[in-house]
Structure formats: C-alpha cells, structure tokens
Amino acid sequence: MLTTPDFTEITPTADIRTDRHGNRAKCLQRLVRLDLPVPPTVALPFDTVRAIAQGRMPDLAQVLGLFGPDTLVSVRSSSEAADWGGPGTILNIGMNDAQAERLAAIHGQSAADAFYVNFIRSYAVDVLRLDEDAFEGPLTPRLAKSQFEDEMEEEFPQDPTVQLAQVLKSMARAWEGTTARLLRQAKGAPADAGLGLVVQQMALGPGKGLSGAGVVQFVSSETGEPQVTGRYLPQGQGRAALSKSEARYIEHDERGPSLEDDAPETVAALREAALLMRTRLREEMQIEFTLMDGHLSLLDAVRAPRSARAEVAIAVSLAEDGIIPRHEALTRIAPNTLNQMLHRQVLPDPHRDVLTTGIAAAPGAAQGRICFTAAAAQASAAKGEACILVRRETSPEDIRGMHAADAILTERGGMTSHAAVIARGLGVPCVAGATQLQIDSRKKSLTVPGRKVFHEGDIITVDGSSGEVLVGAATMIEPALGGAFATLMDWADAERDIGIRANADTAGDAAMAQRFGVDGIGLCRTEHMFFEAGRLTVMREMIFAENPEDRAAALERLLPMQRADFQGLFELMRGQPVCIRLFDPPLHEFLPGDREGIHALAEALDLPASRVASRIENLQEFNPMLGMRGVRLGITVPEIYEMQARAIFEATIAASRKGAPVVPEIMIPLVSARREVELVKARIDGVASAVKSETRKEFTYRLGVMVETPRAALRAGEIAEHSAFLSFGTNDLTQMTYGLSRDDAGRFMSAYVHQGVFAEDPFTQLDIDGVGELLLLGAERGREARPDVTLSLCGEHGGHPQSIGFCRRAGFDYVSCSPFRVPVAKLAAAQLSILDKHLPHDVDLDIGADD
Ligand code: PEP
Ligand code: MG
Numbered sequence: 001m002l003t004t005p006d007f008t009e010i011t012p013t014a015d016i017r018t019d020r021h022g023n024r025a026k027c028l029q030r031l032v033r034l035d036l037p038v039p040p041t042v043a044l045p046f047d048t049v050r051a052i053a054q055g056r057m058p059d060l061a062q063v064l065g066l067f068g069p070d071t072l073v074s075v076r077s078s079s080e081a082a083d084w085g086g087p088g089t090i091l092n093i094g095m096n097d098a099q100a101e102r103l104a105a106i107h108g109q110s111a112a113d114a115f116y117v118n119f120i121r122s123y124a125v126d127v128l129r130l131d132e133d134a135f136e137g138p139l140t141p142r143l144a145k146s147q148f149e150d151e152m153e154e155e156f157p158q159d160p161t162v163q164l165a166q167v168l169k170s171m172a173r174a175w176e177g178t179t180a181r182l183l184r185q186a187k188g189a190p191a192d193a194g195l196g197l198v199v200q201q202m203a204l205g206p207g208k209g210l211s212g213a214g215v216v217q218f219v220s221s222e223t224g225e226p227q228v229t230g231r232y233l234p235q236g237q238g239r240a241a242l243s244k245s246e247a248r249y250i251e252h253d254e255r256g257p258s259l260e261d262d263a264p265e266t267v268a269a270l271r272e273a274a275l276l277m278r279t280r281l282r283e284e285m286q287i288e289f290t291l292m293d294g295h296l297s298l299l300d301a302v303r304a305p306r307s308a309r310a311e312v313a314i315a316v317s318l319a320e321d322g323i324i325p326r327h328e329a330l331t332r333i334a335p336n337t338l339n340q341m342l343h344r345q346v347l348p349d350p351h352r353d354v355l356t357t358g359i360a361a362a363p364g365a366a367q368g369r370i371c372f373t374a375a376a377a378q379a380s381a382a383k384g385e386a387c388i389l390v391r392r393e394t395s396p397e398d399i400r401g402m403h404a405a406d407a408i409l410t411e412r413g414g415m416t417s418h419a420a421v422i423a424r425g426l427g428v429p430c431v432a433g434a435t436q437l438q439i440d441s442r443k444k445s446l447t448v449p450g451r452k453v454f455h456e457g458d459i460i461t462v463d464g465s466s467g468e469v470l471v472g473a474a475t476m477i478e479p480a481l482g483g484a485f486a487t488l489m490d491w492a493d494a495e496r497d498i499g500i501r502a503n504a505d506t507a508g509d510a511a512m513a514q515r516f517g518v519d520g521i522g523l524c525r526t527e528h529m530f531f532e533a534g535r536l537t538v539m540r541e542m543i544f545a546e547n548p549e550d551r552a553a554a555l556e557r558l559l560p561m562q563r564a565d566f567q568g569l570f571e572l573m574r575g576q577p578v579c580i581r582l583f584d585p586p587l588h589e590f591l592p593g594d595r596e597g598i599h600a601l602a603e604a605l606d607l608p609a610s611r612v613a614s615r616i617e618n619l620q621e622f623n624p625m626l627g628m629r630g631v632r633l634g635i636t637v638p639e640i641y642e643m644q645a646r647a648i649f650e651a652t653i654a655a656s657r658k659g660a661p662v663v664p665e666i667m668i669p670l671v672s673a674r675r676e677v678e679l680v681k682a683r684i685d686g687v688a689s690a691v692k693s694e695t696r697k698e699f700t701y702r703l704g705v706m707v708e709t710p711r712a713a714l715r716a717g718e719i720a721e722h723s724a725f726l727s728f729g730t731n732d733l734t735q736m737t738y739g740l741s742r743d744d745a746g747r748f749m750s751a752y753v754h755q756g757v758f759a760e761d762p763f764t765q766l767d768i769d770g771v772g773e774l775l776l777l778g779a780e781r782g783r784e785a786r787p788d789v790t791l792s793l794c795g796e797h798g799g800h801p802q803s804i805g806f807c808r809r810a811g812f813d814y815v816s817c818s819p820f821r822v823p824v825a826k827l828a829a830a831q832l833s834i835l836d837k838h839l840p841h842d843v844d845l846d847i848g849a850d851d
Contacts, residue, residue: 522816
C-alpha cells in the first residue's frame with residue numbers, strides 16, 4: 001500500500017538534508033539554528049514532490065494546520081544544488097474572498113482589490129498556465145474571477161488546500177519538463193535529480209505601520225567588496241523591491257529615502273544577521289526579508305550573486321578572516337572563472353544582436369571596424385582605430401595584421417587552427433569556424449543568411465569567450481586583476497605540485513607570462529619570430545638563395561636578429577628555463593600567395609616574376625601538414641638550425657653575463673625517428689663547441705624532442721637516449737592520431753560532437769582514451785630508457801584542467817600553455833593537489849559545513 005507522502009517542519013533538530021530536501025530547505029534550517037527570525041516553514045522532500053507529480057498529495061490540511069489560521073503561504077523550490085534552478089516562487093496562496101475582506105478593513109477597498117487581482121492573475125497564469133492576455137488590463141476581483149471561470153469552467157477556488165495542491169502539482173510537473181531537465185543537466189545535475197519544495201508562512205500582504213519587503217546583501221556583486229546593496233519596498237512583497245522605481249535604499253542615501261531613515265534598528269539587525277551568516281554559513285548571502293508592523297522576518301537567504309571578480313574577492317576575504325581555510329578558498333573557484341577576469345568581457349545583455357556564432361577560440365571581447373585584409377588591419381591600427389580582422393582562414397602571411405587587430409574572426413578552422421593558436425598566444429580575442437559567414441573578399445563584404453550585408457569599416461563585436469559575433473559596439477566590462485587575484489595565485493603556487501610554464505614567442509608574451517608568475521617558458525615557436533617586418537625579406541632571400549654562399553649570407557643577417565630575440569627572452573625570464581623550439585613550418589608559408597605579392601618579391605630580389613612564381617610552385621606541397629616541416633627541414637636544410645643554435649648559445653653567454661646563468665633548452669619538432677635526433681644533435685653539439693672555442697666561454701644546454709607523431713611516442717625509449725626532455729605536442733599528436741586535420745576539422749566538428757561521435761572536440765579536450773594512451777606509453781618508454789628525462793605537455797591542452805589532472809597523474813614535470821591560460825592552469829593544479837591531500841569532507845564546496 002502506498003503511504004501518504006511526508007513533509008517535515010523546519011526546526012533546529014528536524015532531519016533536513018540537502019540530498020533529500022534540497023539546498024534551500026537546508027539553508028533555512030541553518031538560519032533557524034542561528035536563531036534568526038524565519039517564519040514557520042515546512043519542507044517537502046524529493047520523494048514527496050515526485051509523488052505530487054503523479055497526483056498523490058501529502059495531507060495539505062495538516063500542512064496548513066502548522067501555520068496560524070488565516071495565514072497566506074508561499075512555495076519555493078529547493079533543488080539539491082542552487083544552480084540547478086527550479087520553478088519560480090508562488091506567493092500569497094490562501095488568498096480568497098474572506099482574506100480580501102479582512103485586508104479591505106485595514107487598508108481600504110482599492111488596496112485589497114489590487115492585491116486580490118494580482119493573486120488571481122498569478123494563480124491563473126503562473127500556476128494553471130492560462131492565457132496571459134485574458135488577465136491583462138485593469139480588473140476588479142469580480143471580473144478576474146469571472147474571467148477565471150470562463151477559462152477553467154469552474155469557480156476560482158476559495159479553499160487554501162485546493163490552491164496549495166494546484167501550486168505544488170504545477171511546480172512538481174514543471175521540474176519534469178524537458179527544458180528544465182536539459183538546463184539543469186547542463187549544470188551537472190544527474191538525470192534523476194529531485195526537487196524539494198518549501199512552504200512558508202507569509203505576512204498578509206500589505207500591513208499596518210512599517211510593513212513591506214526587501215532584498216539585501218552586504219557585498220558588491222560586481223567587485224566582492226563590502227557594500228550594502230539592495231532595496232526595500234514599503235507595502236511590497238517578495239523581490240518586487242528590486243524592480244520598482246519607488247523602492248527605497250537600505251542604508252541612508254543622498255539619492256532618496258531609505259529604510260534606515262525610518263527603521264535604523266532594522267538595518268542594524270539585517271547587518272548583524274548577514275554577519276552571522278558570513279561566519280557560520282561561511283558565505284556572503286543575499287537575504288530576502290519582510291517587515292510587518294515593524295517586526296522583521298527573514299524569509300530566505302541565497303548565496304549572493306557574483307561576477308568572477310567578486311567570486312575571487314569573497315573567497316579570499318573569507319579565508320583571510322579565518323572563516324574558511326585557504327585550501328577551501330582555492331577549491332571554491334571554478335578555474336575557468338578566472339578566464340573572465342583576465343579579459344575584457346561583453347556586458348551580459350539579453351537584447352544583444354547576435355549576428356552569428358562560431359568556436360570560442362581565444363577568450364576576451366573586442367569591438368572595431370571590419371577589415372578583410374591584414375594590410376587593412378595594419379592601416380586601421382596605424383590610425384588608432386580598433387579593427388576586427390575577418391578572414392576565411394588565416395595564414396602566416398596575416399600575422400602582422402593579426403597583431404594589429406583587436407579581434408579575429410574566421411569562417412573556417414577550429415580550436416587549433418592557425419587563427420586560434422596565434423590569437424591565444426597574442427591574447428587577441430578570436431572566434432573561429434563561424435561557418436555561417438559568407439565572406440566576399442572581392443566586394444569586401446560579409447553576411448550571414450537572412451541578415452544585412454556588412455562592409456569594410458562597419459562595426460562589429462567579437463566575443464571570443466562565448467563564440468558570439470554581435471552587430472555594433474557592445475558595452476564592455478574591463479578586466480580587474482586586483483589584490484585578491486594575486487593572493488589567490490600565491491596560494492595556488494603554494495599548493496600545486498606540477499610545474500606551469502607558458503608558451504611564449506615574443507618578449508610581450510614572456511612579460512605577460514612573468515606577470516602571472518610562471519615557472520618558465522615551455523614552448524617558444526621560433527618561426528613566429530621571422531614574420532616581423534624587415535625579417536621576412538631576409539627570410540625570403542634565404543629561401544631563394546641559389547647556392548650555399550648566398551644562403552649563408554642571408555642566414556648571417558638573420559643571426560643577430562635571432563640572437564637579440566633570445567637574449568631578450570633569457571633576460572626577461574631571469575634564469576628560469578626557456579625551451580626554444582627550432583624552426584617548424586614549411587618554407588612556402590613565407591612566400592606570397594597572390595600575384596601582387598609575387599611581383600613585389602620579384603622586385604625586391606631583383607629576379608624575374610616568372611622565376612619567383614615557379615620557385616614558389618616548386619615548394620608547394622599537397623599536404624604541407626605532413627610535408628617538409630619540423631625536423632625534416634632541419635635535416636634537409638641544416639644551416640637554418642645551425643644558425644638558430646648559434647643564436648641561442650651566443651645569447652646564453654650574453655644574458656648569463658648580466659644575471660642568473662641561463663641553461664637553454666633546445667627542442668626538435670616533429671621527430672619520428674631516432675636517427676633524426678642523432679643527426680640534429682651532432683650538428684648542434686658541433687655549433688656549441690665552435691661557439692665555446694670562439695668565445696672561450698663555457699655554458700651548458702639541454703637538448704630535447706617534441707613528441708608530436710604517434711611513432712615518436714611509440715619509439716620514445718630510443719629517442720629519449722639522446723633527449724634530456726620529451727615534450728608532448730598534443731596538437732599535432734591529436735591531428736595525427738585521429739588523422740584529423742587541425743585546419744579543416746572545424747567544418748564537421750560540431751556535427752560530430754552533436755551526434756556523440758566525440759564527447760568533445762579532441763583539439764580542445766585531450767582524448768584520454770586514444771591520444772592519452774600514446775602519452776602514457778611514450779612517458780613510460782622514455783622514462784625506462786632515461787629515468788631522469790623531463791616530461792611535459794605543450795599543446796593547447798596544456799591549459800585545460802582535465803589534461804593537467806591527466807599529466808599530474810602520469811607524473812609529468814610540467815604543462816605549458818598560452819600566457820592567458822596560466823592562472824587557470826595554476827588554480828586547476830592547486831585544486832588537484834588539494835583534493836589528493838585533504839579528505840573529501842574537508843573540502844566543502846557547499847555553504848555551511850558547520851553542521
Ligand atoms: C603541437 O603540435 O602540439 C604544438 C605545440 O606545436 P604547434 O601547435 O606549433 O604545431
Ligand atoms: Mg606541432
């Protein structure tokens with residue numbers, strides 16, 4: 001036999017549990033235990049709400065019997081985690097003709113009528129889901145009731161238990177709706193997550209004397225600093241104070257009347273209650289309160305809403321005040337929250353005009369004029385005008401335009417496409433793979449189906465954090481790396497047990513990385529140094545050299561430039577390790593792709609255009625990603641690596657003279673065979689000996705290999721014999737393990753993820769099962785051959801908490817990621833080590849661990 005669904009009155013000793021009654025019910029019990037003035041409240045557990053959805057009610061007369069006679073009640077949802085949502089609150093249940101009469105006697109007929117009509121409307125529209133239009137416009141209670149009767153073919157219920165039953169049923173069913181389920185599952189709720197409900201005694205609406213309702217918190221939602229925020233509405237109810245212009249300030253305020261003006265002792269009591277909650281619930285809470293003839297009740301308290309910046313400030317301040325331990329402050333913040341603090345953000349606005357969306361490839365937001373070429377972007381930047389570089393996809397030729405642009409938008413590409421990788425390195429917001437974009441580069445225009453055409457010079461906003469492209473200039477929020485952020489980073493450093501380095505190619509990147517306190521540079525992609533103005537021409541001369549002498553002459557001119565680059569990096573990093581990757585991309589990437597460029601180059605080199613064109617054609621490859629790049633170029637044109645090695649060694653000597661001794665790390669890219677390493681090593685050792693004897697200076701260096709091909713991972717044992725370190729380049733390793741082009745995968749990735757072929761884009765989230773297995777194999781074989789080999793990961797996955805967890809478990813020494821990902825990586829690493837060190841019950845992510 002089915003038992004009657006149960007309920008529990010919330011008293012200090014009642015058995016109320018978050019996993020049975022929900023987080024609001026538990027929080028209310030905590031307030032009751034703190035002796036705060038919470039009105040009588042009843043909690044309906046998840047099982048009861050499930051029974052209600054199936055039509056079995058608890059004994060509602062008994063529920064209402066717990067409150068005084070003639071009491072109105074409210075019902076609020078109480079899901080297990082606050083952010084899983086739940087149906088909206090319904091107030092004033094029990095309102096009927098008799099109550100309206102009582103109200104009229106106190107406040108006059110018109111106030112009582114308005115109150116009654118409001119309830120009928122909310123009951124009809126929010127509870128029974130009747131058509132809103134039927135209850136619009138000025139109504140009297142009589143008219144509203146007859147409207148109700150027309151729609152429902154029954155009288156408006158006068159019995160509070162009937163009203164309550166409807167409300168409970170409607171809320172229980174709303175929780176089971178598909179949209180609600182999908183929304184909460186997106187926040188991590190399990191498929192069978194339950195809903196609890198709380199029924200609470202209300203004041204009878206408008207009251208005598210000082211009566212009304214308000215919402216208050218004592219911390220700013222934007223900054224997390226102490227600040228009284230909220231409003232109070234005389235004769236109001238619920239959260240109405242927050243939306244009504246006639247609402248009052250809480251504290252005395254020059255701008256208008258305040259609650260404190262009328263009732264200073266109430267504001268003092270609220271302040272005291274918030275302080276008590278802060279210390280005992282260990283959280284900054286937002287309080288909903290009512291006053292009934294001067295008597296204060298606290299109806300509800302929820303975690304004060306907060307921006308990323310406020311989240312950090314609040315956690316740090318709770319720890320600094322000794323309310324929570326430091327390790328808990330660190331675990332309270334989701335690592336990706338920090339992303340929002342490091343970049344400019346678009347102010348959340350429901351009315352924003354979204355032109356299209358793509359992959360959120362580099363975080364931050366920027367607005368500016370549309371430019372379709374790198375040259376236009378540079379010209380725009382030279383005029384001091386913000387610009388957005390819009391390309392079908394970017395290539396190394398665009399690098400200067402990308403530098404100049406405030407944001408980058410591409411039609412093609414994914415998380416590791418050229419545009420995405422460079423943008424993240426530069427800290428420039430980027431949306432890639434916006435496949436709906438139709439770019440007409442000849443007409444210099446863009447559009448998406450069904451929208452107007454945008455021309456060069458029109459203003460758009462690119463939000464690289466959300467992947468949205470907005471029409472016009474959106475309102476922005478500036479980044480704020482205040483004291484609390486720095487404190488949090490210091491605490492994370494003290495806790496973490498895996499190194500965090502940065503991928504940095506320029507002095508600017510390195511300076512940014514230093515600002516975030518990295519352990520060194522894990523990847524300096526040297527090819528990015530050759531695209532700078534002035535160098536490109538010398539580079540091209542080197543490529544076009546007809547004989548070894550001419551090539552040597554061009555390299556001779558590149559040498560001092562590279563030496564200065566490396567010296568700059570070494571000095572900036574002050575003795576910390578700097579891992580320099582030898583030249584990686586195919587040579588043809590340095591050559592122009594259009595007729596105009598070919599003519600200009602022919603002129604500069606004093607060669608016939610036809611010769612230049614045919615040379616370029618000779619260098620073209622069917623599949624450059626698998627062609628003559630990386631070490632293959634080093635083996636075929638060894639002079640380039642020799643020049644780079646010399647530049648590194650000479651810079652080492654110069655920088656060591658000025659400060660801490662530098663031990664450079666030289667990394668060979670795209671290795672797949674042991675012999676490749678042997679050949680390159682022999683040449684580099686030769687250069688080292690030559691530089692030592694020329695300068696009569698001693699230095700040491702570490703030579704290592706970038707493991708980016710499946711074969712290198714499988715043969716890591718023999719490769720490690722010649723390598724002081726192995727750094728896994730998971731961008732190429734993912735590409736080659738899947739046989740999936742980094743630059744083209746964006747076209748079908750969303751279909752693949754949508755249909756569950758891939759749980760996530762493997763270029764964003766490390767594929768633990770496949771690529772991960774290669775990493776483990778490589779690490780194991782490498783370590784077996786050379787126990788002291790340094791292991792690291794330097795692909796884009798390096799800044800992702802999940803991959804950091806993986807690398808940590810696999811015993812890697814460090815991960816390396818874009819400078820802007822460093823804070824996220826540090827926090828994630830700290831959290832992982834905390835979770836290992838402390839028992840799970842020590843780390844309370846929920847409010848109120850004190851009971
Ligand atoms: C990689 O392949 O993971 C890597 C870091 O190198 P790149 O992205 O420059 O190919
Ligand atoms: Mg690579």
